[in-house]
Amino acid sequence: MRDRHDVTSDERLITRRGFLRAAGLTVGAATLAARGTVEAQPKKGGVIRAVFSDGNSGDSLLATKMPNTWTPVMFLTMYDTITRLDNGFQPRPGLAESWESTNDAKTWTFHLRKGVKFHDATPLTAKDVAYSLKFVMRKEAATYTGSLLRPYLNPDKIRAVDDATLRLELEKKFVFVANVLGLRYSLVFKDGTADNDLLTKKPVGTGPFVFKSFTAGQAFAATRNPSYWDEGKPYVDEIRMVNIPEEASKLQALQANQADLVAYTDFALTAQLKGDSAHEPFPFKEAAWNGLCCNLTVEPFNKPQVIKAMKLGVDRQQFIDTAFAGLATMGFDGPVPGSDPYFPADLKPLARDAAAAKSLLKGAGYPNGVDLPFDLVTVASLGVNNIAQVAKEQLAEIGVRFKIRQGGPTFWDTAYLKEPFILPDWNRRHPFEIYGLLTSTENMSKFKNPELEAALAAAAATTNFNEQKTQYAKVIRITAEQDGYVVPAYSPRLHAKSAKLQGVRPNFVSFLDFSAASLG
Amino acid sequence: MELSWARVTGTLLRRTALAALTVSIVSLVVFAALNILPADPTTAALGAEATPEMRAAYRRLMNLDVPPIPRYLHWAEGMLRGDFGISVVSRTPIGPELAQRFALTAILGVGSLLLSVVLALPLAVRSARRAGRLIDVTVSAAAIAVSAVPEFVVAIGVIVLFVSNLRWFPVSSNGIIEGDLNALVLPVLTLTLGAAAYVFRHARVSVVETMSAPYVRTAVLNGFSPARILWCHVMPNAAVVVVNAVALNAITLLSGVIVVENVFGYPGLGQLLVQALVANDFPKIEAVAVVTTTLLVVVNLLADGSVLLLDPRLRTQGAGARR
Numbered sequence A: 001m002r003d004r005h006d007v008t009s010d011e012r013l014i015t016r017r018g019f020l021r022a023a024g025l026t027v028g029a030a031t032l033a034a035r036g037t038v039e040a041q042p043k044k045g046g047v048i049r050a051v052f053s054d055g056n057s058g059d060s061l062l063a064t065k066m067p068n069t070w071t072p073v074m075f076l077t078m079y080d081t082i083t084r085l086d087n088g089f090q091p092r093p094g095l096a097e098s099w100e101s102t103n104d105a106k107t108w109t110f111h112l113r114k115g116v117k118f119h120d121a122t123p124l125t126a127k128d129v130a131y132s133l134k135f136v137m138r139k140e141a142a143t144y145t146g147s148l149l150r151p152y153l154n155p156d157k158i159r160a161v162d163d164a165t166l167r168l169e170l171e172k173k174f175v176f177v178a179n180v181l182g183l184r185y186s187l188v189f190k191d192g193t194a195d196n197d198l199l200t201k202k203p204v205g206t207g208p209f210v211f212k213s214f215t216a217g218q219a220f221a222a223t224r225n226p227s228y229w230d231e232g233k234p235y236v237d238e239i240r241m242v243n244i245p246e247e248a249s250k251l252q253a254l255q256a257n258q259a260d261l262v263a264y265t266d267f268a269l270t271a272q273l274k275g276d277s278a279h280e281p282f283p284f285k286e287a288a289w290n291g292l293c294c295n296l297t298v299e300p301f302n303k304p305q306v307i308k309a310m311k312l313g314v315d316r317q318q319f320i321d322t323a324f325a326g327l328a329t330m331g332f333d334g335p336v337p338g339s340d341p342y343f344p345a346d347l348k349p350l351a352r353d354a355a356a357a358k359s360l361l362k363g364a365g366y367p368n369g370v371d372l373p374f375d376l377v378t379v380a381s382l383g384v385n386n387i388a389q390v391a392k393e394q395l396a397e398i399g400v401r402f403k404i405r406q407g408g409p410t411f412w413d414t415a416y417l418k419e420p421f422i423l424p425d426w427n428r429r430h431p432f433e434i435y436g437l438l439t440s441t442e443n444m445s446k447f448k449n450p451e452l453e454a455a456l457a458a459a460a461a462t463t464n465f466n467e468q469k470t471q472y473a474k475v476i477r478i479t480a481e482q483d484g485y486v487v488p489a490y491s492p493r494l495h496a497k498s499a500k501l502q503g504v505r506p507n508f509v510s511f512l513d514f515s516a517a518s519l520g
Numbered sequence B: 001m002e003l004s005w006a007r008v009t010g011t012l013l014r015r016t017a018l019a020a021l022t023v024s025i026v027s028l029v030v031f032a033a034l035n036i037l038p039a040d041p042t043t044a045a046l047g048a049e050a051t052p053e054m055r056a057a058y059r060r061l062m063n064l065d066v067p068p069i070p071r072y073l074h075w076a077e078g079m080l081r082g083d084f085g086i087s088v089v090s091r092t093p094i095g096p097e098l099a100q101r102f103a104l105t106a107i108l109g110v111g112s113l114l115l116s117v118v119l120a121l122p123l124a125v126r127s128a129r130r131a132g133r134l135i136d137v138t139v140s141a142a143a144i145a146v147s148a149v150p151e152f153v154v155a156i157g158v159i160v161l162f163v164s165n166l167r168w169f170p171v172s173s174n175g176i177i178e179g180d181l182n183a184l185v186l187p188v189l190t191l192t193l194g195a196a197a198y199v200f201r202h203a204r205v206s207v208v209e210t211m212s213a214p215y216v217r218t219a220v221l222n223g224f225s226p227a228r229i230l231w232c233h234v235m236p237n238a239a240v241v242v243v244n245a246v247a248l249n250a251i252t253l254l255s256g257v258i259v260v261e262n263v264f265g266y267p268g269l270g271q272l273l274v275q276a277l278v279a280n281d282f283p284k285i286e287a288v289a290v291v292t293t294t295l296l297v298v299v300n301l302l303a304d305g306s307v308l309l310l311d312p313r314l315r316t317q318g319a320g321a322r323r
Helices: A016-034 A070-078 A126-137 A144-149 A195-200 A247-255 A304-313 A316-323 A354-363 A384-398 A408-414 A431-438 A450-459 A465-482 B005-036 B041-046 B052-061 B068-080 B094-129 B134-148 B151-165 B173-178 B182-211 B214-221 B226-264 B269-279 B282-310
Strands: A047-052 A083-085 A091-093 A096-102 A107-112 A158-162 A165-169 A209-215 A219-224 A238-243 A279-289 A292-294 A376-378 A404-406 A421-423 A489-498
Touching: A047 A070, A047 A247, A070 A209, A070 A219, A070 A238, A091 A096, A107 A126, A126 A144, A126 A158, A126 A165, A144 B052, A209 A238, A247 A489, A247 B151, A247 B226, A292 A304, A304 A354, A304 A384, A316 A384, A316 A489, A354 A384, A376 A384, A384 A404, A384 A421, A431 A450, A431 A465, A450 A465, B005 B068, B005 B282, B041 B052, B041 B269, B068 B282, B094 B134, B094 B173, B094 B182, B094 B226, B094 B269, B094 B282, B134 B182, B151 B182, B151 B226, B173 B182, B182 B226, B214 B226, B226 B269, B226 B282, B269 B282
Parallel strands: A047 A238, A376 A404, A376 A421
Antiparallel strands: A083 A091, A096 A107, A107 A165, A158 A165, A209 A219, A219 A238, A279 A489, A292 A421
C-alpha cells in the first residue's frame, strides 16, 4: 500500500469545505470586480536592476557551486528545482507536480509537470531529471543535495519510469526526500550536461529567465522566458544584477534611482530611508540566526550554570531594538524561530533576570563574575559586530566579561569549530537539516544528549507531520534549555527596494525570487 | 662633456635584472604568505554549508593537497610560459580574466595620470611664477587639503555630488565592460583629484627652486623673455623632479585604484585582487601580485630611463658619485 502524502499542489483535492470557500471567494471576487476595486494584474515589461555586494571573480556559471548570496539568485532565475520549498520548508510542486512514497518511505515516485520546455525548446522529461539528480549527487560535484541523499540513495537506483515519472528506490528510510529535492542544489539540467558545459556554454534551464550575459564578480543579465510553464510569469522583460561591494555606494544607487533593489544591506539603512517615500526597507524576517556559540567542553562553559546565566543575562528586546533596528524577532536560544511550523507554541523566550544570572554564576564558583580566557570571534557578516557589542555589554552587567575579535574572511577556516566562543551566521533551515548538521559535523557546542538524538530519530522515522512536530518540539526545548547556544533574536536579511517594485519573494532557496516581480 | 651610452645601457640592464629579481622574490613571498595563512579556498568555492566530506573532495579535485613546493614550481613554470593557471574557486583560466581586468585598470590609471599632469603642471607653473601671492596660496592650500583626504572619502564625496545631487553619472562603473564611458568619469575624477594635488605640489616646489637658481638670474639679467626663461631654462631642469613625481604618483595610483575600484564597482585589477583575497583564490592572488609588481617595476624603470635622458649629468663619463 502506498501512502500518498503532502501532494501540496495548487490543484489539491477539492474538499467540500474547500469547494464552499472557493465558491465564496469567486462570488466575492465577482462582486469586487463589479465595483471596479479588484487588484490590478501585475504590470508587464520593464527591467529590474538589482545590486548585490558579494559577487566574486571566483563565481562561475557552474550551477553546482553557490558560495554566496549572488549565485543562488542568478541560477534560480534560469533553472528550476524538482520540488519547491515554501518559507516553512514544506515541499510544494516545482517541476514535479506531485509525488508519493511507500509506507516505509523507501520508494519515492515523482510525477513531472507536462509541457515544460528547456530554453532551447526541447521538452523536459524524467530522463533529464534523473540525470540531474545523479549529476549533483556525484562526490566530486560536492553539493549539499549530494551529501544529504548519498547516505540513503544509490544513484543507480534513480530511474526514469517514463517521460513524466521519476522513481527513487532508497536503501533505507528517509522521509525528507521531497524537501531535499527543493533545495537550491537540486537543479534540473538537460540530460548529458557536464561540468565543462556549465562552465563554458550558455546555460539552458527551464527557469523563468533566459541567460543573456555574465561577468564573474560584476554583472548578470537574463531575459524573460516567454515559454515559462508558470502561466503568465515572469512579468518583467529582463533582470540585471550588478555587484557594488561598497555599502554606501549601493544605497546611493538605490536613492538615485539607478537600482530597483539593493540586496543584503546594513541595518543603518532603515534610518537613511526614513522620509524617502520612493524607497523602502525590505526585510526578510527570521531568515538567519546569529547566536553566541559556546563549546560546552571548555571551562567555564562546561558548567551548566554559566550557560544558563548567559541565557538569563541577555535582554532580548533590547537586542531587537538596538542591534536589528526593531526588525528581528525573539530568539529561543536555538536554531529554530518561533514562527516555524514545528515550533512548540508553549515555549516562551527567557525574560532577563540579572539577579538570577548572578546567583547562578556564584553557584558555579564565580562570585565576582568571570573573565573569559578566550575572545568571542565573530564572522564577517553584516550586523554581526553590533550583535557582539550588545551581547558584550549585557553580559558584562551580570559578570561574564570577554573581548571581541573579528574573524575576518578566514573565519570559517580559522575560528569555526576551532575557537570555543564564536558568533557565526547561519541561514534558517528545516529542523531536520539544521539538527542533522548540529549533531554531526557542525556541532559548534559539542552538546550531546541521548533524548534529543532519540527525538530526532523519531521525527525522521515518520511521515506524519503532527508526530514530527511533537518530536521536534522536544528537540527545540532541549536545545533552548541545555545547549550552548545563546540566541537572543532571530535576524532578518535586510534588503531595500523602490516602492514601485512589487512581487519579489524572499525565500530560503534562491534568497530572492523575481519570477513574480513587476515594476508598477 | 662626453656622453657614455655604454654607461646608460649598463645602468638600464642592471636595473632590469634587479627588477626581474624583485618580481621573483615578491612571488615567493606572496606564495609563502598564502601557504602560512590557515585559509581554505574550499569555503569560497562551496560555501559555508560545505561539509568536511565535500571540502575534501574539492581539495582533491583542485590538487590543493599537493605540497607547497611542487605546487609553486608548477605555478612558476606556467607563469614563465605565460600561463597564469586556473582559479581554484571558479575552475576557469585566470589569464583571460587578468588581461581584461588589466586593460580596464590601465585605462583608469593612465587616464587619471595623464589628466592629473595636464591639470597640475600649468597650475604649478602659474603658482610658482606668482609664489606667495593669493592664487599660489589658494591653490597650494587646496592641493594640501585634497592630498590629506583619503581616496575613499573623496570617492564618497564625488558620489554624493554627482550621483545623488546632480544625477549626472552612474554610481556603478560596471558599464565600462560594455564600453559606457560615463562609467569611467567618477573613478577617474576621484583618482585625478588626488594625483593632481601630488604632482602640483612637487612640480611647484621644483619650479620655484629652479627659478631661484643663479643661471636663471643670469638669464633674466641678460634680458631673455619670461617665456624663453621658463621653457628653455627652468622647465628642462625642473622636469627631472616632475618625472619622478609622476612615477611615484603612478605607484600611489595603483594603491588608490584598489579603493576606488571597490567603491565604484569598477571591474579592474584592484577589485579582482580584493575578491581573490576574500575567496582565498591562491593562484589568482599570486597572478595579480606578480602583474602589479611587474607594473610597478616597469614604471620605475621607465622613470629611471627618462631621468637618464633628461639629466645629462647622469649619462656623462665620470659623472655623479664617481667624480
